[in-house]
Amino acid sequence: MSERVSFRTIRDEMARRIAERRWLPGALIPGEEALAREFGAARATVNRALQELARAGLIERRRRAGTRVARHPVREARFVIPLVRQEIERQGKSYQYQLLSRHETTAPDIVRARLGLDEKARLLHVRSLHLADRSPYQFEDRWISLDTVPAVRDVDFSTVSPNEWLVEHEPFTDAEFTFFAAAASAEEAAVLGLQEGTPVFVGERITRLRNKSITLARLVHPPSHRMVTQL
Amino acid sequence: MSERVSFRTIRDEMARRIAERRWLPGALIPGEEALAREFGAARATVNRALQELARAGLIERRRRAGTRVARHPVREARFVIPLVRQEIERQGKSYQYQLLSRHETTAPDIVRARLGLDEKARLLHVRSLHLADRSPYQFEDRWISLDTVPAVRDVDFSTVSPNEWLVEHEPFTDAEFTFFAAAASAEEAAVLGLQEGTPVFVGERITRLRNKSITLARLVHPPSHRMVTQL
DNA sequence: TTAGCTTATATGTCTATACAAAACTTTCTA
């Protein structure tokens, strides 16, 4: 018969109706069956379009109750978390890496608590620096559990950063990211070439493989750093 | 016949194979047809599972070339961006709002540049404060384009924050978020009850309706603020 | 009045099938 209709077309048309307030916040929109008839598509196609809008937070759907336009669109921002190297290279800058220190020890209480380890746990503490066009870009201060990742004992991290090595060799199932602003410690300031107390942008990352903690990383950026996303 | 298999089951099983390195990074995994046979499901079901894994960044798919395990899983973190009020209330704290100032003016160059407006453009400048349990939580410094949103001329923002009013009344199609660390300006410090120069966590948000700029907001949080996400 | 049960209904998902589109390979042609 006529042209086939893509779920994208339907999705975008419905998004437009919401944006243009033809479908008002909180209002019930037609059921899948009705929309399918209106757009001349199969219900499965309309369903896919609706699911995408729901995932984007524009609508809320409940079985039997139907679909409504979200009152307060709880929109979500998506940030891509690539390797530091890729992040730098995508900005068209050259990437350099420096290992600052590498020690096997037990961890301070704060680290143990965050990783959920007991007192005797052995950890590898690696401090390193990532540079973009020769200027400090990120100071990586990382603790790696030797119980979970014994293989790191044999890695010297002089040429490959822990970041990169772990992504390449150590699978993980869960990760937790925290971002905040802090004042640069004496050490961080020295490494990044800043004054102590300068505001820095800190990303903290914990990764786990099932219940076992793999690593805790504190990633410190100079105040020029920006984390950006669209929509 | 036998039990029907859910795309979730298939998705999770494949994720496990990747996590356990049974499917190695960079390796080609079986085609949809083969997987469908293996899991005893329809190809469409396997396809859905694979698409989710691709969306999560675990695999990369190309027509004709097949599907491979991502070498450097470019994983993405998803942050929920709710209304400040909801954000505070979800922490079990009480929410208060204070309007600090509201002026109709032309905008400073920096603002005009970011919003892409010409020199004569009229803007509403609204400064307000969001509090959690009576202590300053977020300082909102916002510029709203009067050309795009003439209706705000009639809103006094004494009880409803610009944040909330705009979400409720002004649809948008595009938004851009930027997060960074900065030193508190004298004004920001005063409003948030901090020392000038204290590190603050800043979120900048620009929203547009098709090509027209709606608003630019600078949202300043005290250094205790954390932005967290899982996976 | 209320707690529990039933029913109707909208969304959620699976299947089988078909065709579309991208991208790699091979063959043909100038």
Next chain:
DNA sequence: TAGAAAGTTTTGTATAGACATATAAGCTAA
């Protein structure tokens, strides 16, 4: 032999139909 054309393979998407599941709403009985 370069380049275009045709073929092949794999993923992408649409469809009709069926059944699954959550849940709002009505009904029943204590």
